[in-house]
Amino acid sequence: MNIPRHLNHFLISVLVCLFTFSVIGCSAKAKNYSSEPTQVPYVINNITYYPIPSSSGYREKGVASWYGRDFHGRTTSNGERYNMNAMTAAHKTLPMNTMLLVKNLENGREVVVRVNDRGPFVRGRIIDLSYKAAKQLKMARKGISRVQVVALADKRILAASAKGQATLPNLRQGEFYVQIGSFGRKQNALNLQKRFSDAGHTAVIQKYYGPKQLFYRVQVYAGKELLAARRAETALLESGYKGAFAVAR
Numbered sequence: 001m002n003i004p005r006h007l008n009h010f011l012i013s014v015l016v017c018l019f020t021f022s023v024i025g026c027s028a029k030a031k032n033y034s035s036e037p038t039q040v041p042y043v044i045n046n047i048t049y050y051p052i053p054s055s056s057g058y059r060e061k062g063v064a065s066w067y068g069r070d071f072h073g074r075t076t077s078n079g080e081r082y083n084m085n086a087m088t089a090a091h092k093t094l095p096m097n098t099m100l101l102v103k104n105l106e107n108g109r110e111v112v113v114r115v116n117d118r119g120p121f122v123r124g125r126i127i128d129l130s131y132k133a134a135k136q137l138k139m140a141r142k143g144i145s146r147v148q149v150v151a152l153a154d155k156r157i158l159a160a161s162a163k164g165q166a167t168l169p170n171l172r173q174g175e176f177y178v179q180i181g182s183f184g185r186k187q188n189a190l191n192l193q194k195r196f197s198d199a200g201h202t203a204v205i206q207k208y209y210g211p212k213q214l215f216y217r218v219q220v221y222a223g224k225e226l227l228a229a230r231r232a233e234t235a236l237l238e239s240g241y242k243g244a245f246a247v248a249r
Contacts, residue, residue, distance in 0.1 A: 038051065038077055038078050038095075038096045038118075039051045039053065039095065042118070044121045045121060047121075049092050049093055049118075050093065050245040050246075050247075051093045051094070051095065052093050052094065052095070052226075052246065052247060053095065053247070054095065055094050055095055055098040055151035056151070056226070057151070057176070057224065057225055057226040057227075058094060058098075058149070058150070058151035058226045058227075059148070059149070059150045059151070059225075059226070059227055060126055060148070060149050060227065060230070061105070061126075061146065061147070061148045061149075062124070062125065062126035062127075062146070062147065062149075063124055063125045063126065063144050063145070063146060063147070064102065064104075064125065064126065064127045064128070064129055064134075064137075064139070064144065064145055064146075064147040064149075065120055065122065065125050065127075065128050065129070065143060065144045066128060066129040066130065066131055066133070066134035066139070066140060066143070067082075067084075067090070067119075067120075067128050067129075067130070067131070068084045068130075068131035068134075069084060069131070071084070072084045076088075076090075076116050076117035077090075077096070077116070077117045077118040078096040078097075078116050078117070080116050082116075082117065082130075083130070084130055084131040084132065085130070085131065085132045086130055086132060087111065087112065087113045087114065087130060087132060087133050088113055088114050088115070088116045088117065088129075088130045088133070089102070089113040089114070089115055089116075089117070089127050089128060089129050089130065089133065090115070090116075090117035090118055090119035090120060090127070090128035091115045091117075091118070091119070091126075091127055091128075092118060092119065092120075092121070094115050094151065095115070096115055096116060097114060097115065097116070098114070098115045098151055098152075099112060099113070099114055099115075099151070099152040100112065100113050100114075100115065100127070100149050100150065100151055100152065101149070101150045101152055102127065102129065102133065102137065102147050102148070102149050103147060103148045103149075103150075104137040104138065104139055104145050104146075104147055105145070105146045105147055105148055106139075106145050106146060107137075107138055109136065109137050109138055110137075111129075111133050111136045111137055112152065113129060113130070113133050125144070126147075126149060127147065127149055175221075175224065176221075176222045176223060176224065176225065176226055176228065176229035176246060176247070177204070177219035177220060177221055177222055177229065177246070177247050178219065178220050178222050178229055178232045178233050178236065178244055178245070178246050178247070179217055179218070179219045179243075179244065179245055179246075179247055180192065180196075180218050180219070180220055180236070180243070180244055181217070181218040181243065182208070182215050182216070182217045182218075182243070183215065183216045183217075183218070184213055184214075184215060184216075185216075186205075186216050188216075189205050189216035189217070189218050190205070190216075192218045193205055193218050196218075196220050201220050201221065202220070202221035203218060203219070203220050203221070204218075204219050204221070205217065205218055205219075206219060219247065220232075222246065226246070229246035229247075230246055232244075232246070233245055233246045
């Protein structure tokens with residue numbers, strides 16, 4: 001089991017729990033956990049992506065790319081027409097209309113973009129920018145660049161804040177979990193929950209009423225930072241546990 005050195009004790013003990021317990025029925029997945037079409041889990045190249053319900057606390061460093069003329073005028077994931085000259089971006093899991101501060105770590109330039117599409121689906125890339133955003137970051141010619149991406153707020157919240165009608169939230173605060181199992185039998189969920197609880201972790205069970213049956217989802221608390229939850233999720237996925245994914249509550 002190859003665990004990155006930077007992962008903390010929480011991640012290591014989570015993996016120990018997983019490999020010491022036979023998870024029966026974890027492949028049972030709920031098809032939808034949101035009324036928003038763009039929040040429904042989707043599959044690209046045999047990989048399932050789970051949009052998260054909140055961008056609160058999102059902060060990530062990685063590789064950015066951009067897309068332009070070949071996609072200009074096409075329909076984006078939220079139903080808009082892609083405009084290569086607008087300040088927008090594609091992200092795999094953040095809610096639509098999330099406003100992001102993107103900083104080019106290679107030259108210090110910054111832009112603010114709005115998420116209105118899904119992608120990029122290239123390994124190692126965390127965001128796909130519009131041509132205009134890439135041009136302002138001075139990365140259009142190169143094609144890719146290392147960036148830091150920080151969630152600001154939902155576009156509606158920003159607009160309300162500008163009018164004095166709302167207060168921007170503290171984006172470092174949140175409650176994040178990693179879902180590790182979904183069971184049709186309650187006892188299986190209770191058994192897995194007990195393993196994590198006995199190891200000193202906060203593990204909860206959420207009921208999900210599927211179209212044909214009731215599921216019991218086991219989720220382990222991962223802290224108040226989305227990045228920590230993402231690291232936990234990554235460690236589990238890299239260790240062969242394909243069903244793990246981060247959620248905000």
